[in-house]
Every structure is written in C-alpha cells, then in structure tokens.
Amino acid sequence: MLRRILAAIALAVAALALLFFVGPVYRIAPPAEPPALPAEAADGTVLERWIAAREAAHPDIVPGAEKTIVWAHADRRRTPLSIIYLHGYSATRQEIAPFCDLLAARLGANLFYTRLSGHGRAPAAMGEVTGDDWLQDASEALAIGRRIGERVLVVGTSTGGTLALWLAQQPEASSIAAQLLVSPNLGPKDPNADLLAGPWGAQLQQWLIGEEHRWQPANPEQAKFWTWRYPARALVPMMALVKEVRASPLEQIRVPTLVVYSPLDQVVSPQRIEDAYARLTMPARRLHRAAPGEDRSQHVLAGDILAPSGTAPLLAEMLAFIEALPETPASAATRAQAPLGTQGVSVAR
Template sequence: MPTQARRLDEATVFAVRPIRAVSIPIWCVQSAHSNPAPSPASAQVRLAQKQRPSSTMRSMIRRLLSILAGTIALLAILYLAGPIYELDTRTEATDIPKDPEALERWLNDGEATLGDVVPGAEKTIRWAHEDRRRTPLAIVYLHGYTATRQEVDPLCDELAATLKANVYYTRLAGHGRNPAAMGDVTGTDWLQDTRDALEIGRVIGERVVVVGTSTGGTLALWLAQQPHATAIAAQVLISPNLGPRAPQSELLTGPWSAALLSVLVGDEYRWTPDNAEHARYWTWRYPSHALLPMMAVVRAVRDSQLERIRTPTLTLYSPEDRVVSTAKIFEAHERLGAKIKPLIAIEGSQDPSHHVLAGRILATADTARVRGKIIDFFGEIGLTSTP
C-alpha cells in the first residue's frame, strides 16, 4: 500500500509573522501602472489561439486521414479479391451394378485398383442373409474426416442385426490410404461418394437408414436434400461437423485460405493418435491443404436450406466435444424441417476428445448406450426388424 501523504497543519502554513516595513522604488510603481498585468480572460484567449491548429495543419491531417482510409480500402479489396476454395456441388449418376455378386466385384475391383487401401478400410457390404437378398431396410455408414469405416465399429453391425438389414460401408476418397492421398481429392469427390453410397443402399435395401459421424454427418445432411432423398427412411448424426470448435478454422472458408494455411500450419498437418488402431484406421498426418475441401463442405451444408429436410433425424452429441462446435450443432438442429428430430447429449463419453461416441477403438464403454438411443429412435418412427 502506498504511504499516505501527511497533511500539513494549517496553523503552520498560515502562521502570522510580523510585517516589516519596506520601501518600494518609485520606478516600480510607475512600471506597474504603465504596463498593467493582462486579465485572466485575455490570457485564455491567447492560449486558445496558440493551441488551435493552423489551416495548414488541418489540411495535412485531412490528407493523412484520406491516405489512411484509401490504404484500408485497398487492402480490403485485395483481401476480398483473393482466391477462395470453390466447392462444385454437382455430381453425376454412376452406373452401379444391381446384381449382388456383380456389385461386390465392382466395389472390390475399384479398391484394388488403388493398391494402397488399408486392410479393413475398404468399401464393403455386410449382408443380413447368406443369399445376399435385398432387405426392406439397409444401413449406409458415412465415416468422418480422416477416419474409415472402423470409426464406430461394431455399432452399425449391431444396428443391422436388430433391423435384419444389409449394411454398406463407404470409404471417402483419399481416406484409409497413404497420407498424400488426402491432398489429391476435392470436396466434390466426397459428395460423389455420398451420392453413390445412397444408390448402393437402394440396391441392397428398399429403404435406407443413413448413419454419419462428424463430417459423415455433414454429408448426410447434404444427401437429405438431394433428389433421391425420399429413399431415406431416417438419418442418425453422431457429432455432426457443422464447424470445428476452433473459431479460427472459419478463416479457411474465406479468401487466401491456402496461403494462410501455409503460414499458420505449414505444408503438413498432424495430430497424435490415442492408440495403435486409432493410428491405423485414421489418417493422422496429411497435407494441410486437405483441410480446405472439408471446410468447404461444412460451409456449403451450413448455408444450405436445412429447413427443407423432412427426414426423421436423430442427433447425438457430447457437450464436452473438443473437435466440433456444439453451438453450431444446436443452430443446425433448430433449422431442420423434420417433425421428428430428437437431440440427445451423451454425457461423459470415453473418447478423450469426446467426439467419437461409440466403437471399440475409442469408445467401447459407450457403444451399448448409443446403440440403445438409436434403437429407441427407430421404434419412435416405426422402424422395426423384418423377417
């Protein structure tokens, strides 16, 4: 604490002392009368005149402000004119075999052509019956960004067993391969994979249930707005990615995003896997520019007409999610046009990032309760097991 100054005693300051007579020279008196002291008012006027900027100074200030405003405007124009990652949302119809054996062969040949797909990450179909017949319901699983179909395994197999449904597991382009492959794909490639997944679902099932995790959930929301969405009986979104938790990620949807990535992240982005299977079935290092198509898809879906979606939708999320923004999940959920759209929090999830809410790799302890929530949802909308 600062020491408080000691107040001086008034008696000391104003002590009366004897007045001694002094003589004043006559010239001092004459000088005082001939040159009277200026009044306080006139002194203030002269001070104000001295402090007021001259016309030259005012002109200089205006010129500097004009230059500053012009510079800011020019920088804004240069920024807004910068390159933006553009997402082409147009996809094409794929000639997908209708015969079960031909369909499997077509899928296997396509994966084998790549030559480096991680075993266990391939596109595949799990049939409910040995004769590979079409089932009344089929499940299509869309995995998340950098992940593969092992992400929530065995959740979808268990759901399929309950519904006696066939399951199709896609593999988004660039995923489940060497790290460099992630940098060779576009967001359009993922939209095409998603469209193809629904078409395969329609081949193996009369109606389709779409399950998507993280960016797979984002793609599911895009799919629900496409022409063949009437074939979708329901969709389940697990931690849907409507925007990463880190707010600075929004810079990747604007001008100069590639340059910003290069400066802020470098040429490669990487993170640390939690266990061996996490490292095996996720791409945990990849070219940093591979983040651009992901953010472009997220923004496109966020800006889309979610209000037009009528598909019954279950959204599961963790309030503690460290990967995606729960606030943006809530915003998207409010906009959904579906009449049935339960939003359920999964508290205390096992995944260290509280993002992958089921599966043997990151959330073994949560798989049963997540499965239970989904089956309850199926019951609510009348989806039950079939012979």
C-alpha cells in the first residue's frame, strides 16, 4: 500500500514538473524587414522631420526624452563617424548625458539619441510594448546612424548594452566601428528575475510582483527622466531579451568592444557581465572596472543626473580605446585630439 502511495506521489510530482516545463514562454522575434527610412536628403532635414513627426504621435513624451539628432555641422551633412545611443530599461537619453554629446564633439560626429518604445512617456506605456519593439528600435537607430555617418559607434547602457550586443550580430554590423557597453544587462542582480524568462514567466510575474513595479528615484531629475513605476508585465519582455542575447553566439561578434562596469553594481549582475565578456573573441576588446562613483546603485556610471564625476573618466577610457584601434574615422579623430587622463582599472584579455 505504501509503495503505491509513494508511486502515485512520484507520478504527480513528475506530471507537475512536466506541466511547468512545457508552460508558455515569452519569445522574442527579430524584425522581419529592415526599417524603412524616408528618402535621403543632402542635409538630413527630411530625416529629422520624419523622426519628429513619428515622435509627435505620442503627445505624452517627456520633453528631453524624445528621439533626436545632434548634428556636428549646421548644414546637417553626413560625417565620417556617427554615434547612436541606446539607453537602459526604464531610462531615457538623459541617462548618461552629456557623455555622448562630449564624445560626439571630440570626434566631430553626428549623434542620434533613440527612445525605446514605451519609455519617456506615461507609466502605462511601458506595459504596451514587446521585446520585438525594442529590437525594431535598435535596428532603426543603427539605420539612422548609417544614414548620418559612414561608420557608426554604438553606445549602450544597461539594457541598451544588451541591444547593442544583439545589433553586433546582425548583417548590418559591418557598419559598426566599435561599441561601448556601460553596465550591460546580461542578467539582473536578483537571480530570481530569470524566472520571468522561463515557462509561465508572465504568470509568475503576476504572483511574485503583482500589477505594478516601482522604485524610489534618487533625485527629481531621475524622477523626471526615468519611469520609476510601471506595469510589472513590462519586466517579462525585458528578461526575455536578456535571455535571448545571453544565449546567442557572442563568440561570433567581430565589432571592437569596450565594456565598462562596476563590480559593486546593485542593478545588474557583475558576474554575468564578466561571464559574457569572457566569451568575446574579437581582437579589439577591453573590460574596464570603473572606480566607485556617486550613483548609489553603482550602475549608471556617468552623467550629470546620477554620476557627474564619472563622465570624464568614461570619456577618456572610450577615446583611448578607439584611438588604439586600426585606422578608422573614430581612431583618426581621437589621434587629432589631446589625450585625456583615465581612472579605474583596465583589463585587456
């Protein structure tokens, strides 16, 4: 009798385990077609107006968060190098500003700031988008970068770094001169977040988190330019994107890559960053451990809002990295400038 009871229990446990592992999983689908940009204009005016018109479809965008181009020249000409910035999850282009502006000025480059779908708007908008939308946003950003520059420098922070790693594996990656990943999100600090990317992830999100996720901004500027409360279901596509990129063949990326992170990061896992970096095999790569900064989470490592003292060191590190690359528009531009000092510890592997 006892043997039958134990067998029945074992069968029930096996059935429940099978039910769990065959449960629904949130999937990411790459864009089927390249972004359709407007016809080229010699001075970029058509492209600029097209971007503005598309952003105008969302009247709740926070001023200062919208997609925009910062031109190196008044006539909006194409430059040998352009920069695109991919901001992090729940953030906007103000995240590490003015870092990209300073980098663009040093390199004489046009600069495009994207705005990931759902971001920089009313909180409910975060719950309306998918991971597919963010891949489309990244593809569009690269296409715009290619339109405004002959070669593209990609800068991504946190989940923007995740998207940069995805872009570096696409056919268009041949146009990317280099990429800077600041605290790239290869997995949140909390390992339980991985559950959201597995079977029954959406259901577990409801059970573990509830309807809304919120956190406390560090200051009024972060409260303005970050979405600090939003539908918790928006966490599921973010984790699906992280899982997708983490499982991708990072070893095949050929884009020169600088990774800057803090071992004290309280938002994403430093170990996941180190593990992903160890898989990179391109000749031009560098892992830089940033010196402790002002950001209490040790995650946003530059920018006037959270880490103003980190901007100059990050700029110096990036300029030194691209200057050491074989002759490119970026390296040529940096060699024409006076060198800057650096802080922190660089580890070339």
